[in-house]
Amino acid sequence: MKTFSLYVPRDSLIHRINPIDKILYTITAIAVPLILPSMAASFLCMLISLSLLAAARVVRQSLPVFAFVFLILCTVVLIQGWFYPGNQTPLFGVEPFVFHAEGLMKACRIGIRVTNVVAAFLLLVLTTKPADLVEELVRRGLSPRIGYVLDSIFQILPQMMNTTRTILDAQRSRGLETEGSLWVRVKAFLPLIVPVVMSSLIHAKERALALEVRGLHFEGQRTWLREKRTYPYSREIRGGLLLVLTASIVWRILG
Amino acid sequence: MSKIRVEHLKYRYPSSEKLALDDLSFEVDEGEMIGIIGRNGAGKSTLCQAFVGLVPHFYRGAYGGKVVVSGLEVLKSSVSQLARRVGIVFQNPFTQVTGSKWTVYEEVAFGLENLGVPRKEMIDRIDYALQLLGMEKYRDRHPFDLSGGQMQRMAIASVIALQPEILVLDEPTSQLDPQGSEEVFRAVHRLREEGMTVILAEHNMEKIARYCNRVMLLDGGKIIDFASPASVFSRADLTRYGVVPPVYTRVCRELNAKREGSPHFPVTLEEACEVLKGR
Ligand SMILES: Nc1ncnc2c1ncn2[C@@H]1O[C@H](COP(=O)(O)OP(=O)(O)OP(=O)(O)O)[C@@H](O)[C@H]1O
Ligand SMILES: [Mg+2]
Numbered sequence: 001m002k003t004f005s006l007y008v009p010r011d012s013l014i015h016r017i018n019p020i021d022k023i024l025y026t027i028t029a030i031a032v033p034l035i036l037p038s039m040a041a042s043f044l045c046m047l048i049s050l051s052l053l054a055a056a057r058v059v060r061q062s063l064p065v066f067a068f069v070f071l072i073l074c075t076v077v078l079i080q081g082w083f084y085p086g087n088q089t090p091l092f093g094v095e096p097f098v099f100h101a102e103g104l105m106k107a108c109r110i111g112i113r114v115t116n117v118v119a120a121f122l123l124l125v126l127t128t129k130p131a132d133l134v135e136e137l138v139r140r141g142l143s144p145r146i147g148y149v150l151d152s153i154f155q156i157l158p159q160m161m162n163t164t165r166t167i168l169d170a171q172r173s174r175g176l177e178t179e180g181s182l183w184v185r186v187k188a189f190l191p192l193i194v195p196v197v198m199s200s201l202i203h204a205k206e207r208a209l210a211l212e213v214r215g216l217h218f219e220g221q222r223t224w225l226r227e228k229r230t231y232p233y234s235r236e237i238r239g240g241l242l243l244v245l246t247a248s249i250v251w252r253i254l255g
Numbered sequence: 256m257s258k259i260r261v262e263h264l265k266y267r268y269p270s271s272e273k274l275a276l277d278d279l280s281f282e283v284d285e286g287e288m289i290g291i292i293g294r295n296g297a298g299k300s301t302l303c304q305a306f307v308g309l310v311p312h313f314y315r316g317a318y319g320g321k322v323v324v325s326g327l328e329v330l331k332s333s334v335s336q337l338a339r340r341v342g343i344v345f346q347n348p349f350t351q352v353t354g355s356k357w358t359v360y361e362e363v364a365f366g367l368e369n370l371g372v373p374r375k376e377m378i379d380r381i382d383y384a385l386q387l388l389g390m391e392k393y394r395d396r397h398p399f400d401l402s403g404g405q406m407q408r409m410a411i412a413s414v415i416a417l418q419p420e421i422l423v424l425d426e427p428t429s430q431l432d433p434q435g436s437e438e439v440f441r442a443v444h445r446l447r448e449e450g451m452t453v454i455l456a457e458h459n460m461e462k463i464a465r466y467c468n469r470v471m472l473l474d475g476g477k478i479i480d481f482a483s484p485a486s487v488f489s490r491a492d493l494t495r496y497g498v499v500p501p502v503y504t505r506v507c508r509e510l511n512a513k514r515e516g517s518p519h520f521p522v523t524l525e526e527a528c529e530v531l532k533g534r
Contacts, residue, residue, distance in 0.1 A: 131357065144369065151355035159354065159399065206350035213307050213343050214353075214413060215369035218335035223371050225364040225378075 005154050006061070006125050014056035014123070018231035019133035020140070021238060022124045028241045029120035033113055035248045042112045049119035058126040062119075069118050073111045080107035130154055135224065144222055148211070164196050258421055258452045259283040259306065263320035266301065266310055275301040276310075277476035278320070283454070285420075288447055290467035290484070291456040294497025298476040299456040303425040305329065306454065308337040325420045335370065341421040342414030346429055348406035351413075352398045359401070360385070360394040363413045370417065384412040387449070388442045404435020408442055415446070422446060423454045428462075440466065460501045464488060464522035472496060485519035503527035 009015075014022075029049055033042040053062055082096070084103030091099045131151055138147040171192055259282065266276040275298050283289055291299045304310040308329045311318040322329040325340045345351055356362040363384055367377045385391045388408040393401060401409060407427055414422065424443065428436035440462060447453055447466075457463050463470060463484065470487040472479040474496045480487050487493075488500040489508075499505075500522070507513070507520045512530045514521060521527040 131355075148353070148355050152353065155354040155399065203347075203350045206345060206347055207354070209304075209309055209313065210345060210351040210410075211353060212309060212313055212334050213338050214366035214417075215335040215338050217333075218369050218371070219333075221371045223368055223374055223377065225361060225368060225374065225381075227374065 004157060005130050007129050008058045008061045008126050010057050010127070012056045012127070013232070014052060015127045016232055017127075017237065018234050019124075019128045019136050021231065021234055022128055023133075024238060024241050026120045026124045028245055030117055031245065032248050033116060035245075035252050039109055039112065041248070042109070042116055046112050046116035046119060049116060049123055052123050053119060053126070056123065056127045058122070061126055062122045065118060065122060066115070069114060073107070073114065076110055077104065077107040080104065080110070132229075135226070139224075139228065145216065148216065160196075160200060163199060164192075167195050167199075168192055256285070257282040258285045258287075258325055259454075260323040261305075261320070262322075264305060264322055265317075265319040266305060267317040268301075268314060269316040271316075274476050276305065279476075279478055280320075281471070281478065281481055283452060285452055286447075286450055287469060288453040288455065288467045290463035290470040291454065291473060292458075292460065292463060292470060292487075292498055293473035293479075297473040297497070299473060300425050301476075302473065303343060303423045303454065303456050306421065306423050307341050307343045308332060308334040309343075338366065338419070339370065339417055340419055341423060342417055342419035343423040343425065344407070344410050344414055344427050346426045348403050348410055348430065349399075351410040352406065354399075356398060358395050359390060359398055359409055362398045362409060363416050366413055366417050380416045380418065381412075384416040387415060387445060388412045389438075402435060403431045404438040407431060407435065407439050411439070411442060411446075419451075421452045421454065425456045426458065427455075429458060460488070460499065461503075461523075464501045464504070472498065483519075484522045485517070488522045489519040507531070 029045050032045050053059055080103040081099040082093075082103065084100065084106050086102045086106070087100035089101040091101055091104070093099045134142075134147045134150045137150075138144055171188070261279050261281050264276055264279040265274055267274050277298075279302070291302060293299055301310055304313075305322055306324055306329070310316075311330070312334050318330065324337065327337060327340055329337065353362060353365050356365060360381060363381045364377055367380060372380070382391070385394055388411055390405065390408050390412055393405060393409075398406070398409065411422075411424075411427075422443075427443075428439050431439065436459075443453060443455075444466065455463070455467060467484060469482065470484045471481045472487055472490075472493075479496060480490065488504045493500055500508075503524055503526070504520045504522050507527055507530060510531070512521070512527075512534065513519065514526065514530050515533070521530050
């Protein structure tokens, strides 16, 4: 079954942490470097997120994402190193492409910040089953309807892409050009997209009927097939994160 | 006591000028299996959805008359309330998959969770429903990884788990291959043996003749006839309503082979054999 979820099943402590606590961690890890603009704070946050990724044993799965980020950061290094307005101290290179210390420093700061944000997000996304997160949110008062939509995105979208592929194949077998120049592709796009949109709309209406008769809009108390799970260290994690946040705000105000 | 009572039901879709259901009145008793037949656009699906409250609560539109299903008046009850008394299975097995669950077992639990059935009872009901539809071996499969027939049986199981007294099937096999279709009909047959009242809208007249004890012929939103399969399929004017009787009936009509003492032609293979052998 194809899905959009990046979840990697592993037996690690991080995987067993309450999804909501992981969201709180992600928020904190992104907020702290914003509150404390020093490079040390960003670097520390980045290190912690990276070690947590390692502890969850999902480093291999995060590498493609980091590779992509690295590619983008390379251009940042070039542009900042050469053209950063504050550039004063030339280091190496030939005119007009001379790397400057200030620009490289700036690029380094951006790189650490970006890596930190990406690592914090990956920690949440790679170690949390979307369904678990949604269930926890609904148990805490999120509307079950919204919960359903969030849950279904991970399956309905890939299904729609399947439909698109089927229709594409069908059109192609009827002689529709879908390869070649941009113009050819654009012309091919319209007859393709109309049936896709139509079938999606019809499917959406039919599915709405089926959900309706299975009580999606029932107003009473709902129940769950799964027993409520207990997650470890929830109180400690929340306390710790709150402490870190308060400490950085106090530091910022005093410092 | 009747399970379904319909009195002067009239209904018009909001975007439409003409009545989709035009002054229908009838009753259905417990344990009956009713076939609904008629040409495309006759109003079969609309009537099916009037039993479960989608007409008028989902579509809105103009509604008149009264539908009472196992004691609940449809107009005064919500679709969720009605879901516990009367279940519906639609044509397309694919669009009945919620898309929010990762196993067949969880999928069947969907309605029970929404309606707040306690966890213990939920598990009993899911096990029962899966077993009744012969789906227990697929309980850990992904819902989209099933064949059409299996998916449709999962849809029926999801509805059965809500323990309705009436099951409405709107062309449940028209998108299935012969094998999937046979699976579904066998499952429905078992439900009938359990005492379920079943309403079946269907284009396959052989299936209607074989399984239903009464047949309702609709045309233009009106009831043309509501009687035994033999009586309805023996009508000489059926083609005027876009209905082709079962092949056995057509053969016997050509041969003018009626059962002794009966005004009607045979409608199933068994009856036709019996009558033709006796000649
Ligand atoms: N959502 C809708 N809005 C407006 N009109 C509708 C809607 N659905 C059905 N109709 C109309 O109501 C009438 C009855 O349609 P219905 O779908 O009940 O027929 P049916 O007997 O189920 O046909 P089929 O054999 O094609 O399934 C038709 O004239 C149809 O065009
Ligand atoms: Mg229909």
